Amino acid sequence: MNIAAPLSPQLLTELSAIVGESRIKTDDLSLQTWGCDYTKHFDPKPAVIVFPTSTAQVQQIVQLANTHQLAITPSGGRTGLSAGAVAANGEIVISLDKMNQVLDFFPADRMVRIQAGMVTEQLQHYAEEQGLYYPVDFASAGSSQMGGNIATNAGGIKVIKYGMTRNWVLGLTVVTGKGDILRINKGMIKNATGYALQHLFIGGEGTLGIVTEAEIKLDRQPQDLQVMVLGVPNFDAVMPILHAFQSKIDLTAFEFFGEVAMQKVLDHGHVQRPFDTECPFYVLLEFEAPYEPIMDKAMEIFEHCMEEEWVLDGVLSQSLDQVESLWRLREDISESIAPFTPYKNDISVLVTHVPAFIKDIDAIVQENYPDFEVCWFGHIGDGNLHLNILKPQDLSKDEFFAKCQVVNQHVFDTVQKYDGSISAEHGVGMTKKPYLSYTRSAEEIEYMKALKQVFDPNTVMNPGKLFDL
Amino acid sequence: MNIAAPLSPQLLTELSAIVGESRIKTDDLSLQTWGCDYTKHFDPKPAVIVFPTSTAQVQQIVQLANTHQLAITPSGGRTGLSAGAVAANGEIVISLDKMNQVLDFFPADRMVRIQAGMVTEQLQHYAEEQGLYYPVDFASAGSSQMGGNIATNAGGIKVIKYGMTRNWVLGLTVVTGKGDILRINKGMIKNATGYALQHLFIGGEGTLGIVTEAEIKLDRQPQDLQVMVLGVPNFDAVMPILHAFQSKIDLTAFEFFGEVAMQKVLDHGHVQRPFDTECPFYVLLEFEAPYEPIMDKAMEIFEHCMEEEWVLDGVLSQSLDQVESLWRLREDISESIAPFTPYKNDISVLVTHVPAFIKDIDAIVQENYPDFEVCWFGHIGDGNLHLNILKPQDLSKDEFFAKCQVVNQHVFDTVQKYDGSISAEHGVGMTKKPYLSYTRSAEEIEYMKALKQVFDPNTVMNPGKLFDL
Structure with a gap:
């Protein structure tokens, strides 16, 4: 086991000798700031923050940690969503802030x-x-x-x-x-x-x-990017739209979001509704169109999707500015829902399984969160869904998270049923650690632990993340 | 250490029980055939060839090997060029031939x-x-x-x-x-x-x-592939041609070969010289041209390259048939030089370093092989060169390989000088094993050995390849 805060003055002096006195912080505000990421489930409690300026300095800090059995939390931009960079147990946080050249x-x-x-x-x-x-x-x-x-x-x-x-x-x-x-x-x-x-x-x-x-x-560089935002009547129409476009055009993005997400972004105030029709769901797709015939193809496919009633309404970017403002409809979602303390799921399955998977997840959500706002969005072209449950104002944070964690069980059972991933791109860190076995087999986890042993025999490197040893 | 051939009748019976009697071969011809790959440096000497039909059968064979400390050589199409699939020490060869669905x-x-x-x-x-x-x-x-x-x-x-x-x-x-x-x-x-x-x-x-x-x-599927073969006056012109095309067109291939390679392919007899001008070197490049303006761009760049005197002559495919026949100029090289018992090097460096690297290698070759034919070709767009030394008829195979191995030292010193790879795509197997440290550090090799220990603690899996434990 690794020791808890605070570090002895002797060790602080040794760290100081490695990085220089001005590159060490132990004040409370700094410990709070560099001790956590975007997740708010764990209280940051690092022992010290160090800011090395070279690989050699990082090596010396790691060697010191090995000698004294100290724990290290590597720290980058602290935007993680699984508490992978949270230092909650007296760790030395190694921030890379000063190595950015x-x-x-x-x-x-x-x-x-x-x-x-x-x-x-x-x-x-x-x-x-x-x-x-x-x-x-x-x-x-x-x-x-x-x-x-x-x-x-x-x-x-x-x-x-x-x-x-x-x-x-x-x-x-x-x-x-x-x-x-x-x-x-x-x-x-x-x-x-x-x-x-x-x-x-x-x-x-x-x-x-x-x-x-x-x-x-x-x-x-991409050439002449074009963005379309399409209004969609239901989940079932999303994949046929993907296939219709993908079979004829090389897409650079295919994103998905629901009307709840659209509402939150509009309320947030920086962009306007792309067209009048309010739709249950939207897709945003992007492609390069340096040659005229590509544009013609895109319009043809759009019309086909309208005829098939997969699409209710749509807009095509007319300028670079509009490319950017259409993208904000999708990109501002996270920021817009942040005030609602969202409980985030980041799950994925094969694209093939997306329609059935969404139906199953939707049923779970309807049954378990009848009163909660559910905000769907995601990188649907990769089989990746972000399912965000928004906290009702009158519910305490603890009650809300407790309720979400109960439902997690059902969500992750469904992920497992479809051979999917409990974390598509957010990582495991501490928040997904209890659920790792829904995606990785017992044998795989054993091999992972053995690999950890090879590279980090004294368990100094980000202990408590991914799995417990 | 693992035991040598032959296996005991008892073990053969056990293998037979796993895969079925008809899926085991121990006759000499089979041992020769499935016991080696394209390399001819080592004499095949496997104990038995087994042909499992399922993952479960493979598992049972591996478990048997662990119980009795036997060595296994996994075997695919046996086209390897580094003896990675050669069974020279009484191994059980597991051929995947019957698992091809x-x-x-x-x-x-x-x-x-x-x-x-x-x-x-x-x-x-x-x-x-x-x-x-x-x-x-x-x-x-x-x-x-x-x-x-x-x-x-x-x-x-x-x-x-x-x-x-x-x-x-x-x-x-x-x-x-x-x-x-x-x-x-x-x-x-x-x-x-x-x-x-x-x-x-x-x-x-x-x-x-x-x-x-x-x-x-x-x-x-790629759309409307076009191939150009260009004649080039010297090494120095090759990279400017790559950059000129790559800055304007998405290339699907950029290959390189010398006149020696061209000669051998022409002698081999299936294709004709692409244009009259005999040039020291050639490049073959390929790109998709589904839209007219791409073709115009390609012709413009070609003319620019002619003006700059980077290109002496060139040809553009006029049909799908010609795409194929131009490709044969490059793809038939290996087969055409095979009768000359080539000593193959497969080396790579950053594209940036290719011009200086080629000069250094050329000097080594000139100095050490003044009487040998040297056949250059390679995937130059990836920094990957195949340097093939052809055996003079009057030299014995042993003398020839001995001489090549002396020169190897210089070639690999040069690879190391440029932080390159001693095996770009052929792997290490047994032939490159002595040279691994020219590309991987001592620490990396130690970690690799520790990883081997994790997945294969009894050293049953392809022992003697990559490194010795």
Whole structure:
């Protein structure tokens, strides 16, 4: 077991000697700030926050933790939704805030080498300045850091074309729990020399080591993006619309949300309803249209969807500004529902199973939450649904969460029935830890624990996350 | 250590009880045939070949091997080039030949579930029948099996657009060295529930377990593929051509070969020189051109390259037949040089480093092989070069290989100098095992050995490949 706060003055002095006195914080506000992420289920209680500026410093901190059996919580932009970066037990929080530089750029490879504390949006802008594009994008891109994106294999709104963060990582520098520095794969596209260790750290939630640097692939910029928002009469129409478009056009996004989500975004006040017809559900789809015939195809498919009565109404972006404002209908949902203390589920199944799965989940929700507002949205083109239950004003937070957790059981039973995932892109952290076995088998969990042992034999690295040993 | 051939009659009876008497072979010809791959450095000496028909049978064989400390060599299409599937020490060869069926197809997911013994080309045809496309392709697609492709993370000729085999694997069923059946990731695009175990088995060269089934993503079919073959005056012109095209057009392939390779292919007799001008080097590039303006762009870039004198001559495909015959100029190289007992290097560096790297390698080759024919080709758009040294007729095979191995040292020193890979896509197996440390650090190799221990504690699974324990 690892010790609890506070750290001895001796250890603080040693940490100070590693990173410098100005790069250590122990005041209450700092402990609160850097000790938690977007989740509010656990009270932050770290012992100290340290801000190293190099991989070598991170290694020294990890070595110190091994010597003294201390626990470390790696910390990025703290936008996580599963308490993977919450330090609730006297941990040393290693914040990557001061490691946010571009280290090198390789135009011929369309590749950039960065420090892991770089903010997602900062990377997106850097890519743009080079005439290139970093395609992994989501609502918290303005705060999330690349190291955190890598540790959770972040997904978001463009996965249908570009895949997850994993697809864009060509190399990693990590400090393992044991304190070794590994420079893995060094940016190569092709390297068939044994186990692809980088893929354990990607999505490893900082339990095997800390990512300090990364080689990230960039893409060409998308050309002439067009957005359509379509009003849909019911769940059943959503998948036929996806298939109709996807069979003829390369989509860059296919998102889904319900009228409850639309209402909350409109109430939030920054955007307007895209068309007059109020519909139970909406889809937002995006595609590149650098050539005229693509636009013609899109309009043809739209008309076909109207004839089939899969679509009640729709709008097509007429300008770049409108592309952005249509996207806000989808992207502002999280922020708009935040004041309602949403209980978030982030579940996925095969696209094939989505229609039956949604029906089952809907029945559970109707039965168990007859009085709660339920806000559906999600990356439906990837089989990923965000099911958000909103807290009624008159219910206490504790009562509300308790009730949600009872219903979780039914939701996750259904996920398991369809061989799905209890966490599509938010990770496991502490909030999904009790439910891991709904998606991973007992044998898989045993192997995962054995891998943890290999990279972090003294359990210094983000203990209490993912599984208990 | 594992025992050598032959197996006791008792063990043969037990194997027979698992797979059935007709699914076991011990005759000399079979041992020779299934005991080796495309490499000819090692004499095959397996104890027995077994042909299971289900994952459960594979598990029983692996359990038997654990009980009696026997060695297993997993065997697919046996087209490997690093002796990863050679059984030279009395191993039980588990051939997946009888597990080659499609198990399920999910059109909405564009995904197919297959048994691992399915031949690559068979999957490509199946995809085509569904109006879809399996994009990982290479010269041995007619024999290689998907399980082997996964175990070596096969690359090939379309990596620049589609990536390696890894990108197309959405789920795996494996039998670990320990004898557990794991069904990993079950076809999901998004699943953030702990370590991505599938990525250890992909490229793991059968040293951690045997892949028995896989969920494979398919893509839409490419539209109106066009091929250009360009004659190039020198190495230095190759990368500017790549950049000129890549900045304006999405390439699906960018391949490179020298006049020696061209000569051997022409001598082989199935195709003709694409244009009269004999050039030191050639590039073959491919792209989709479903819209007229793409063709115009391509012609513009071609003219620019002629003006810059990066290109001496060129040809553009005028029909689907010509697409195929132009591709044969590149795809027939391996077969055409096979009679010359080539010593194969498969090396890669960042695209950025290719020009300097080629100069260094060329100098080594000039100095060390002044009398040998050197055949250059490769997937230059991915930084991957195949450097083939051809055996002079008057030199014995042993003398030739001995000489090549001396020069290897210099080649791999140069790979290391550029942070490159000693095996870009052929894997390590036995032939590259002595050189692993040129690409992977001592710490990485230690972690790899520890991972091997986790999945295969009794070292039954493909021992002697990748590294020695």
